[in-house]
Amino acid sequence: MKRIFDPVHHFIELSAAEARLLDAPAVQRLRRLRQLGLAYFAFPSAEHSRFTHALGALAMGTRAFDELAKHGRAYFASERDVEDRRRLVRVALLLHDIGHGPFSHACEAVLGVRHEERTRAILASDDLRAGIEAADVDPAAVLALILGDSGGAYPELRELVSGPNLDADRMDYLQRDAYFTGVAGGRYDADQLVASLRLLERDGRVVAGIDGRGVVALESFVLARYMMFASVYFHHTTRLFERILQDVLRELWPDPRTLDDIDEFLRWDDFRVLNELRDRSSEAATALRERVRLYALAAEFNAERDLHAYEACRAALAERFGKANVWADEQSQVLHRLPLVADDATPTVWVGGAAGVVDAREASDLIRKLTGKAYWRKLFVRRGAVDVESARRICREITARAR
Amino acid sequence: MKRIFDPVHHFIELSAAEARLLDAPAVQRLRRLRQLGLAYFAFPSAEHSRFTHALGALAMGTRAFDELAKHGRAYFASERDVEDRRRLVRVALLLHDIGHGPFSHACEAVLGVRHEERTRAILASDDLRAGIEAADVDPAAVLALILGDSGGAYPELRELVSGPNLDADRMDYLQRDAYFTGVAGGRYDADQLVASLRLLERDGRVVAGIDGRGVVALESFVLARYMMFASVYFHHTTRLFERILQDVLRELWPDPRTLDDIDEFLRWDDFRVLNELRDRSSEAATALRERVRLYALAAEFNAERDLHAYEACRAALAERFGKANVWADEQSQVLHRLPLVADDATPTVWVGGAAGVVDAREASDLIRKLTGKAYWRKLFVRRGAVDVESARRICREITARAR
């Protein structure tokens, strides 16, 4: 057994086989992918990697699974079945991010391939497959859990791995991102949330959810997500440099199809991209290397009622300064991190209680109010080409009239 | 200068005159009043006193004042004016809670006198008056600030002391209560909130508010209040024993008018009440001493739409089990701690920006959603007299029908 120390979860224990899996190049590569991409431009200490997050997700997922098993032993065939699924969940969480490219979301935007899709090919490599099997886990079940494949053998475990709302991925990254940025608002009552996890029966199916006494902990979890979004993930400095980064990536990868080759893809990581900047002289590469703000924030919008104002401002700026000089950031790539985005047909989190199993929106006024589409929008204009003060005034006037 | 160490704010510095004021019996008495009353029945470590909170409020208020003064020097007549008001704010915050009786809210409920009203008489005592004047502060101005008297000389400082929404009282107690209970959800981004404080002009008046870039910090502050309410202040165990405590206080004070005498009033504190329990044999005294849960929670309600169900359950329980065996807890005494309770006419927090000074509800979708009346209600029934399971079933059925 190997013990690894982590400032968020303290000791994380790994079996010998898990520790060997950790040393696989595709997993060690996660040390060179930052959990928060370019957020260090706004929060300098946000330098933590997806590698520490993978360990943290394994740790949180184990605690979550153990709580489900402790209260739901009846849903498992045997003690051995518990152990089998526990190993599966751990390995799936350790590997859930291996499909990410450099700077994750920017990379996906440029290459047009979601990280989950890369996972299949990477898991199929000989060394990973062998490592997973050495840990007495079925690689196909790992893939199904990571992809959230509805045909997977253990549907009730999917929520723990791929969410969308009670996954160990989020349970770790909120705590981790809050710790490494220092943003207090991202902390939530993780002990209480884990303690309330339960397997529940809903319409004849077994689903993962929470006990009714955990509603406040779930609220704190949802609010922490909201606060991290507002403070960190959508910070305008980060967004601005991620926009510039996309131009850099297009320059580095004139033919995105070359990265369809998984070996070539795995040769790329954040450090290599930053390293490539050294000798490049394009405007984007220079801006990223020397921290030049090519864009300026003209306006931001946070509420549904401002959607019209947003569209009107966007159109006005484009007309006045030219479409190429306006960047309307709808931030759709990170929307899956939002608090409980849901439509009426999709459940959020199941909550058990004396009165049966209900959706969290039924159990909590606060969650009902916070659930739904997000309305964060930002409008940037190019410095140099646009008079920033004029752009801001135009937006202010339109917004004031629209209200 | 005296330095006091505090786990929340680290060093708190006091002038020699402030340190002497601290030693006044009416201030030392705050060591025997707990900040969270009987919450230690639910959170054992919540044993912190109003004394440490008074020091913490002084510390937060000083930071808040310094930020206002740094950015708003134009609103002060002179450097000396800054110093004068700073001393005033500090002393007012140090003394803002001296009017509390034992267990605060329970005491107010039984005696029918709000703590602010006691403050006038206590401040008028010779030793406090002399201590305040020795700190070069006007006792009348202190009283006006604590009472939030609209005729006070420094209206823009009232918000810092008596709120209702940006006061150093709340800024300290949220951090402190979160620290001493360990509830993570109560933490907010205090550094960012303080850094965004500004004096603003609104309709020709100077008001305290925040800069537009502080909206996220304000949201974290509002959410922290919500979470502490949901987790700690309204915890059913605390509420239940506070109900029992009221019976004990009535027993201890058969004639509440004897405590109108301020010297007699000051002779009472939490420790004395707990001490008085030792030799009493009434049901309430025994229950408080031996932690006997005389009541059981039958149902709780958190949303506006459940108000009808709440009323219906309350009526049904009263009819079935007798009015005397049902306790409907609307928690109105603690409602002033709620996040941004406001009506349409009263502002919440002023937010400055390029577009002028607006209400926080305009600046934040989240704050608009959370502002308004609170709908937390609990129904308790007396154990022994009532079959608890039947009571819970009645409530469940009524609530299910009402939705």
Added chain:
Amino acid sequence: MKRIFDPVHHFIELSAAEARLLDAPAVQRLRRLRQLGLAYFAFPSAEHSRFTHALGALAMGTRAFDELAKHGRAYFASERDVEDRRRLVRVALLLHDIGHGPFSHACEAVLGVRHEERTRAILASDDLRAGIEAADVDPAAVLALILGDSGGAYPELRELVSGPNLDADRMDYLQRDAYFTGVAGGRYDADQLVASLRLLERDGRVVAGIDGRGVVALESFVLARYMMFASVYFHHTTRLFERILQDVLRELWPDPRTLDDIDEFLRWDDFRVLNELRDRSSEAATALRERVRLYALAAEFNAERDLHAYEACRAALAERFGKANVWADEQSQVLHRLPLVADDATPTVWVGGAAGVVDAREASDLIRKLTGKAYWRKLFVRRGAVDVESARRICREITARAR
């Protein structure tokens, strides 16, 4: 199962029988005994009770026991034997402090009875005995563990409960006192220390100790004790008021023998003593109530080489100002809290490794340097009767000459 939340250890779980034991009046009384006595005169927030410490000791002891059992299953007769001893350790730690009187050390100094001796009588009371047996634990074994009785049935568990060096008592109180005072120096690497605990064989006996890889964690534990002593436990303000408190206790208990009756003894707690101050007019009672410093620190000594200077100063002050006006504080009552006080014959902590089981002084240069007698001494003089500046000068001159 009952879950209690604690800011130091997060959730602490109790069985139903343990939770009922918690409600026994002798245990609830611990809520009215402060862990750090009068230290709140120097650190205002040090208001935490022995009740929270008792829960914390149970929590740490459980973690420690589980680690011993996990690695030392061979030393247990059966799985059931593990469970039996685990319950025993938990109950013993929950109850280990029930013999303390008000303000603990001051009380022991005045009454001349050590708290462990009261424990026997208290444990013999009907309700505690019944409560312990309901938890399926033998009251006699509990008593033996608390007293560190060498004839006890489980000698290897004594170290966990009554020390002297690896007990869960210290493991909790260092973390707790550091948390509630805010003194960073009191934190140690508790996770690592617990992870290194092992049952070892030494000269044919099974002893509790640590694995060799835990030496650094043990060092951090020893240093944390040193720092808490230097910062908090021996703080001159605390010592000074504990001296005054002894006079108050003598006033309250003119005949100490009345407290030999255990029922009478249990009727006393910190809150009652503080309450009794209200109407007393003796110098000591007034001083404690109004925080009057009757003594002033004339000199303090921390090193062995200063022992002669200490004795010389003490004699000189006594000669000059009268013996009654000098208080030489050798702090012997708290010496048992010191880091690894030991003589050559008594082991400190056993450390296992490839080379066999050795004393911690063999395994760590740092521990060898820090082990031994403590040489903290303070000389106080009575204000009013003594010119403090003269007293300090006398001590300075003697000390300078002595070096």
Added chain:
Amino acid sequence: MKRIFDPVHHFIELSAAEARLLDAPAVQRLRRLRQLGLAYFAFPSAEHSRFTHALGALAMGTRAFDELAKHGRAYFASERDVEDRRRLVRVALLLHDIGHGPFSHACEAVLGVRHEERTRAILASDDLRAGIEAADVDPAAVLALILGDSGGAYPELRELVSGPNLDADRMDYLQRDAYFTGVAGGRYDADQLVASLRLLERDGRVVAGIDGRGVVALESFVLARYMMFASVYFHHTTRLFERILQDVLRELWPDPRTLDDIDEFLRWDDFRVLNELRDRSSEAATALRERVRLYALAAEFNAERDLHAYEACRAALAERFGKANVWADEQSQVLHRLPLVADDATPTVWVGGAAGVVDAREASDLIRKLTGKAYWRKLFVRRGAVDVESARRICREITARAR
């Protein structure tokens, strides 16, 4: 003014000129140098950069300087003089690490040039010189402070920047390294240490030191250094891979002299070295890339009395397995980080008090015991070439005999 958020020091404020200096490529390069080099092999989350440390050193140095100035205004010619020196200290701390090469100590070992020596050339570059002058600071004074040049104009400020014992560099990195590794033992009472800083007069010179009441805080600072050394800086996994890294660097830089050119030197950073590993097939490069432990720890020694045993083991291993297969790690490159290494002639920290200004070894028994040479030694053997168990047994036997 620009505000940067840091999890250790919260808001760090920079003037506009300082913020521009931050964007200089030589400063931004610090983002690609890790504060703890390869320590992330043992503590995965230790991924923080020298960039965040430089900001933290500036923050701690400012607090330290402000305390010195507040209590020592008499040592400054004017208010303007205070401001001038404050700006100087801030800029010097911001830039104190710009001379580091990739992986710092390994780089120095390979290139044979200490980082301070590079600093002169880097500071002489046009853009840094201009940036420093724009911040109204003299580049020559910055260089003198960083180099600890005894001929510098402000000798009393040298201690704050280049130590050896009270520098803001250590004040920050201990807190930061403790935070990012999670090792509790590295925390010290920074608030108390800073609060005790004073300018003192000793033999007619002004020196930086501490007030006598700060001795405990100084002890906690010294102990924190000790603990971080024992837990992190000398961790055998880190040391082992730093040894391998040296071989990699020699491979990357066959002619070390090419890096004498400062432009070429600045083109190297940790990320580039890691990036270069991708396509290399040497044993060292492969080991570093795939985390292969080429060496195994045979024995470690921590005490002076073990020096003979260390030498004997070293000789025995070399004789048995060949010198090339044994690595004796005396860790001399990191010794400057040790607690209060000093000889009798060199002072440690000056401590002021009523009895004059004395060395910290006079004021603290603990510091006297801990001061002196360090005796940490480790012996590694090459896996494959050496039978590790035999090597360990040889060392055990020699050590046992030597004691």
